[in-house]
Amino acid sequence: MPKETLIRGPVYVLEDNIDTDLLIPACYLNLVPTIPEEYRKLGSYALAGLPDTFPKYAANPDGTTPYPIVIGGRNFGCGSSREHAPIALGAAGAKAVVAESYARIFFRNSVATGEIFPLESEQRLCAEFKTGDEAEIDIAKGTLTRLSDGKTFALKPVGAVAPVIAAGGMFAYAREIGMIKK
Amino acid sequence: MTITEKILARESGAKIVSPGDNIWVNCGILLTHDVCGPGTIGIFQREFGKDAKVFDREKVVILPDHYIYTADEKAHRNVDTLRAFVKEQGLPYFYDPGTDSYCGVCHVALPELGHVRPGETIFGTDSHTCTHGALGAFSTGIGNTDAGFILGAGKLLVKVPPTLRFVLDGELPPYLSAKDLILHIIGDISVDGATYCAMEFTGTAIDALSIDERCTICNMAVEAGAKNGIIAPDQKTFDYVNARTKKPYEPLFSDPDAKVLAEHRYDVSKLEPVVARPHLPDNKALARACRDVKVDQVYIGSCTGGKLDDFIMAAKLMKGRKVAVRTLIVPATRVVEQGLADTKIDGQSLREIFESAGVEPIAPPSCAACLGGPIDTFGRTHGKEVVVSTTNRNFIGRMGSKDSQIYLASPYTAAATALTGHITDPRDV
Numbered sequence: 001m002p003k004e005t006l007i008r009g010p011v012y013v014l015e016d017n018i019d020t021d022l023l024i025p026a027c028y029l030n031l032v033p034t035i036p037e038e039y040r041k042l043g044s045y046a047l048a049g050l051p052d053t054f055p056k057y058a059a060n061p062d063g064t065t066p067y068p069i070v071i072g073g074r075n076f077g078c079g080s081s082r083e084h085a086p087i088a089l090g091a092a093g094a095k096a097v098v099a100e101s102y103a104r105i106f107f108r109n110s111v112a113t114g115e116i117f118p119l120e121s122e123q124r125l126c127a128e129f130k131t132g133d134e135a136e137i138d139i140a141k142g143t144l145t146r147l148s149d150g151k152t153f154a155l156k157p158v159g160a161v162a163p164v165i166a167a168g169g170m171f172a173y174a175r176e177i178g179m180i181k182k
Numbered sequence: 183m184t185i186t187e188k189i190l191a192r193e194s195g196a197k198i199v200s201p202g203d204n205i206w207v208n209c210g211i212l213l214t215h216d217v218c219g220p221g222t223i224g225i226f227q228r229e230f231g232k233d234a235k236v237f238d239r240e241k242v243v244i245l246p247d248h249y250i251y252t253a254d255e256k257a258h259r260n261v262d263t264l265r266a267f268v269k270e271q272g273l274p275y276f277y278d279p280g281t282d283s284y285c286g287v288c289h290v291a292l293p294e295l296g297h298v299r300p301g302e303t304i305f306g307t308d309s310h311t312c313t314h315g316a317l318g319a320f321s322t323g324i325g326n327t328d329a330g331f332i333l334g335a336g337k338l339l340v341k342v343p344p345t346l347r348f349v350l351d352g353e354l355p356p357y358l359s360a361k362d363l364i365l366h367i368i369g370d371i372s373v374d375g376a377t378y379c380a381m382e383f384t385g386t387a388i389d390a391l392s393i394d395e396r397c398t399i400c401n402m403a404v405e406a407g408a409k410n411g412i413i414a415p416d417q418k419t420f421d422y423v424n425a426r427t428k429k430p431y432e433p434l435f436s437d438p439d440a441k442v443l444a445e446h447r448y449d450v451s452k453l454e455p456v457v458a459r460p461h462l463p464d465n466k467a468l469a470r471a472c473r474d475v476k477v478d479q480v481y482i483g484s485c486t487g488g489k490l491d492d493f494i495m496a497a498k499l500m501k502g503r504k505v506a507v508r509t510l511i512v513p514a515t516r517v518v519e520q521g522l523a524d525t526k527i528d529g530q531s532l533r534e535i536f537e538s539a540g541v542e543p544i545a546p547p548s549c550a551a552c553l554g555g556p557i558d559t560f561g562r563t564h565g566k567e568v569v570v571s572t573t574n575r576n577f578i579g580r581m582g583s584k585d586s587q588i589y590l591a592s593p594y595t596a597a598a599t600a601l602t603g604h605i606t607d608p609r610d611v
Binding site for chain 2 (some may be wrong): 022028050084102103104112164169173179
């Protein structure tokens, strides 16, 4: 899990029901995330399933993204259990997704891997931001701030998974509480 | 408690659990395949050590099924990774492609092989693991990290889901199938209408369904966001399971007064054939309302719509007729493939019926084009094809091309559409 409590940079704005085929199309699922070279490659294909009308997400020449923050609507990450989805975002350099709600498995995989913070917004943000807007997330304060005008939006408390996020993922948490050996 | 709560309570050692509780649940079966298995193994070895042993060899089932008939080198490497791990760990339940043990689509093979037993817990690295609730198990999809954790620890931290109860009563009209029922439900509650919940299906219409058809219903629970789909076991379930395994099991049932989050009731006798239009499974429309949609391809296959009952439905309509468009038949497993030869309608095998109707050469069992996959995958879309499919997802790009349009339908509706070349209500052919 990224340990920074401040995440700053341009946002990439999506809509409702961003599914895992959009996040990482199945033709790239031959890549194995635990192989470092293939992990990086997955990052370069993050959001490659979006229609061509969207700007490329992993647009940097090295296959990473200029957008550390992704903003979505309802039911972000619906569909497949492919852990490649949060991993592709994390490998591209995304630090957090801020959505109104999440599909269960995507949220769980984000927390378990520690690849990205899956944050929930109190209000719908898709229309409040446009891709490229500079923003800052303060995890500790639970806020997302638009830097152009200083407008601040509240994030929901993380809830029951807070200890897993704080530990840095499923394994770190299980070791912390003595469920598996250190 | 509900059946879901009772199973989770028993497998966590608690007397009572309530929705929202976070509990450590023992894993009865861990299922993985070629797409998520290698990453799961990588995490297991990284976190538990190179010499670590799996928690219980009897409880790990590996069914490669996604990228089998492809020239893709990484796909082959991934199956080799599974082979090496199986050998090193001495795992008994590995169904190796290229050998006689190969089965095909994991969610159809898992119950066929007797690995699904009422009252048990199943975790699988595939969202459609929710299928197995059709036999009264708690069964849910997880990611590689959670699966790697289970491989070493044998348990997982699970939040107890609240239950949404769906009571389906009445007699299913001719040419209506389980696929129509679940498309109706998803259309009504939406693709996030059951997020984090258990979907429990009950009622006289569910009782009357075959095991294959019950699997179709639970298979698509995840398309409404559910954690699991579940149907209480009955004599039909026990007969099916007992014919496939000698392992003992203890079924559980919901208490009559179990608390549920909400109840939805349907009189199935009043329902009509539907499709889910592009690009979400909740985009429901009556098949009759879509008759202007011209179709390029009909696809009958997958864990949702590639079981023997699905092909029996399709064959009933195709018998003695010719298809008007490219029609692809992909039996989910070897057992289903054999069923195409052995099952007859008026003396003609399903295979003969399909071949006489002019379908494409019947493909060997695998996930094939259901999720696109490598470029050379059988049936994958490459352009602006309009597809009617018995599969489970119609997301943009799901079957390969971002420009193609996928309509989800029952095997009856898919077959009727194959005969006419435009979306067709099966009652109209």
